[in-house]
Amino acid sequence: MKLQLALDLVDIAGAKEVVAQVAEYIDIVEIGTPVVINEGLHAVKAIKEAFPSLTVLADLKIMDAGGYEVMKAVEAGAGIVTVLGVSDDSTIRGAVEEAKKTGAEILVDLINVKDLKARAAEVDALGVDYVCVHSGYDHQAEGKNSFEDLRAIKSVVKKAKTAIAGGIKLSTLPEVIAAHPDLVIVGGGITGEADQKAAAAEMKRLVSQA
Ligand SMILES: O=C([C@H](O)CO)[C@H](O)[C@H](O)COP(=O)(O)O
Numbered sequence: 378m379k380l381q382l383a384l385d386l387v388d389i390a391g392a393k394e395v396v397a398q399v400a401e402y403i404d405i406v407e408i409g410t411p412v413v414i415n416e417g418l419h420a421v422k423a424i425k426e427a428f429p430s431l432t433v434l435a436d437l438k439i440m441d442a443g444g445y446e447v448m449k450a451v452e453a454g455a456g457i458v459t460v461l462g463v464s465d466d467s468t469i470r471g472a473v474e475e476a477k478k479t480g481a482e483i484l485v486d487l488i489n490v491k492d493l494k495a496r497a498a499e500v501d502a503l504g505v506d507y508v509c510v511h512s513g514y515d516h517q518a519e520g521k522n523s524f525e526d527l528r529a530i531k532s533v534v535k536k537a538k539t540a541i542a543g544g545i546k547l548s549t550l551p552e553v554i555a556a557h558p559d560l561v562i563v564g565g566g567i568t569g570e571a572d573q574k575a576a577a578a579e580m581k582r583l584v585s586q587a
Contacts, residue, residue: 378554378583381434383542383564385409389416389423389539395568396428399577405457407541407562409433418453425454432456438486441473442462451481457506462487462496466503473504482506484540488513489528497530507560508534513542522549527556550580554587 382403384392389412396406406428408420413435425433435455439446443460450458460472462485469485476483484507485500487493497508510526527541538559545553546566553561561584570576 378558378587379404379560380581380584381405381407381560381562382567383407383409383562384568385411385564387412389420392420393427394425395573397575399567400428401430402577405432405434407436408434409564410438413437418449419452421453422507429447434484434545439468439472440518441468442501443468444475447472447475451476451479457482457484462490462500468507469500469503484509486511492534493526496528498533498572501534502504505537507540509539509540509542519546524552524556525559533557547576547579550583554583557587
């Protein structure tokens with residue numbers, strides 16, 4: 378089980394500061410959608426250059442032009458790029474084809490997908506690398522999480538790795554781990570802590586034991 382740090386509410390300098398604190402405890406660093414909106418793919422490039430041994434995930438949440446957008450993210454240094462599960466199969470196919478050229482990976486984010494099990498099975502068959510359940514900020518504000526959703530997709534995803542994101546904290550991590558995802562994605566549960574290093578270290582300890 379791997380741990381991904383999601384960086385959403387920082388600029389490039391702030392992102393570097395957080396990663397410098399926690400790099401030894403994370404497997405993947407995510408340049409979150411708000412950071413890409415504010416800073417562009419320069420943020421992906423800057424973090425990959427500063428921390429070459431870390432895999433950088435570009436959370437582009439691609440909805441169209443999958444091949445082209447994956448190509449640009451990979452050129453910037455991304456090892457994993459996100460595509461929305463609600464996008465067309467042709468978009469996901471294009472993203473997967475482009476990623477395969479360089480060994481990069483595609484994570485499909487099922488945020489806002491209504492029939493999770495059906496779509497998870499479909500995107501799995503399209504050859505994506507990760508299928509991710511996700512309660513975004515707006516759903517979190519309504520008190521939702523994706524813990525049940527993870528159990529649901531695990532029963533249908535046969536080839537891809539599974540991932541979960543959205544409001545995971547140290548207190549809820551054991552429940553997440555019990556459902557055995559391959560990848561746990563944590564943003565505010567680390568960046569919102571006074572001692573980010575200690576939070577990341579404890580999370581890494583828990584996911585490594587699983
Ligand atoms: O993808 C995310 C969200 O849509 C904002 O871009 C976050 O990276 C993801 O939800 C993880 O962050 P936390 O919910 O703070 O753990």
